[in-house]
Amino acid sequence: MSEATESNRQCKTILPAILVHGGAWAVPDSLRDAVNCGIQRAVRKGYEVLLEKDSALDAIEEAVRALEDDPCFNAGTKGHDTVGAVAVDSLGNVASATSTGGITGKEAGRVGDCPLVGCGRYCDNNIGAVSSTGHGESISKVVLAKTIIMYMQQGLSSQEAAEKALSVMTQRVQGSGGVIVVSNTGDIGIAFTTERMSWASMQNDQLCYGLDPGENNIATISNI
Ligand code: ASP
Numbered sequence: 001m002s003e004a005t006e007s008n009r010q011c012k013t014i015l016p017a018i019l020v021h022g023g024a025w026a027v028p029d030s031l032r033d034a035v036n037c038g039i040q041r042a043v044r045k046g047y048e049v050l051l052e053k054d055s056a057l058d059a060i061e062e063a064v065r066a067l068e069d070d071p072c073f074n075a076g077t078k079g080h081d082t083v084g085a086v087a088v089d090s091l092g093n094v095a096s097a098t099s100t101g102g103i104t105g106k107e108a109g110r111v112g113d114c115p116l117v118g119c120g121r122y123c124d125n126n127i128g129a130v131s132s133t134g135h136g137e138s139i140s141k142v143v144l145a146k147t148i149i150m151y152m153q154q155g156l157s158s159q160e161a162a163e164k165a166l167s168v169m170t171q172r173v174q175g176s177g178g179v180i181v182v183s184n185t186g187d188i189g190i191a192f193t194t195e196r197m198s199w200a201s202m203q204n205d206q207l208c209y210g211l212d213p214g215e216n217n218i219a220t221i222s223n224i
Contacts, residue, residue, distance in 0.1 A: 015186045015204050016054070016089050018046045020063045022073045022198035023082040023100075024133040024178030027211060034072045035198045040209055040219060042066035042085075043200035047207075050087055056095040056129075060085040064097045073198075082114075084121065084131030084180065092184045094129035096121040096145075103136060112136035118146030127152050128184050130162075134177020134194055142169045148181055148189075158182060158189030166193045 020043045027035055046063030050056065067073045067083035074081050082100040098121040100114045113136035114120035120136070122145035123129035130145035139145075144165055151161035158181040169175050170193055178192030180199055190199050192213070200209035207219035 014088060014090050014092050014184075016050050016056075016087070017182050017186045017188055017201065017203035018043060018050050018056075018059050018063060018085065018087040019131075019180040019182060019188055019190065019199065019201040020046065020067060020085045021083065021131065021133055021178060021180050022067060024176070024192045024194040024197040026195040027198060031072060032211060035211065036209060038067070038070040038072045039198045039200040040207060042070065042083075043202045043207060043209070046085060046087065047202040050089060054089045054091065056087040056089040056093045059087045059089070060095045060097045063087075064099050068099055082133045084133060086123070086129040086131050086180050086182045088129070088182045088184055088186050092125065094123045094125055094127075094182060094184050096123040096129035096131045098131045098133065100133075110136075113139035113144070116140055118143045120145065122146045122149055124149055125184060128158060128182055128187075130179055130181050132177055132179045133197065134192070135175040138169055138173045138175020139177055141173045141175070144169060144177065144179065148179060152181075152183060158187045159191065160189075162189040162191035166191050169193070 045066045046059045049062040050059035063085040084098040086096040119140045147165045148161045176193040178197035181189035
């Protein structure tokens with residue numbers, strides 16, 4: 001067991017958290033309601049498992065399965081849509097997942113960022129977990145997920161690390177994308193440089209979600 005994980009276990013102050021995304025792209029207005037509804041449903045399902053089993057891995061599997069089965073996101077069956085999840089459980093174990101059909105019009109044999117460790121996703125129990133979405137070639141060139149973990153290792157918060165890495169991706173390779181991040185202590189980050197990214201988070205029984213830049217809604221009972 002690593003030192004960080006050991007100290008997490010001793011402190012027992014970690015608030016389990018889960019975040020999900022439904023891909024970073026120009027989601028049309030016509031899909032807004034359905035996407036907002038689906039993303040909340042998925043994060044709730046994941047959160048239930050997170051509390052019930054206290055397992056970050058089981059929780060992200062549940063959330064990604066819910067998104068894959070949702071016709072609005074549909075990463076399981078069709079085209080280009082991408083979904084992902086990250087979580088931390090009360091023991092400080094982190095997990096991340098990204099599921100994609102790639103991008104529209106991709107060449108046969110294209111390898112995107114998702115199967116590349118450190119690009120479409122990364123997690124390290126000593127630091128945190130990241131799931132990325134967006135232009136795969138750009139994400140791969142800057143090794144986006146691992147770069148975020150590196151910034152966190154250097155002391156940045158999850159949010160600061162997410163924003164910094166995406167801005168590096170813009171500057172270095174003119175690529176856009178989005179990320180969800182959680183540290184092994186439950187600090188969360190959400191950032192994107194695309195027009196929109198559907199995301200939701202749940203921690204301490206509070207559900208937040210958004211789609212447009214800067215949008216952060218707290219779900220009310222009527223949304224549940
Ligand atoms: N990153 C994925 C890819 O390039 C696409 C996406 O996130 O929508 O394969």
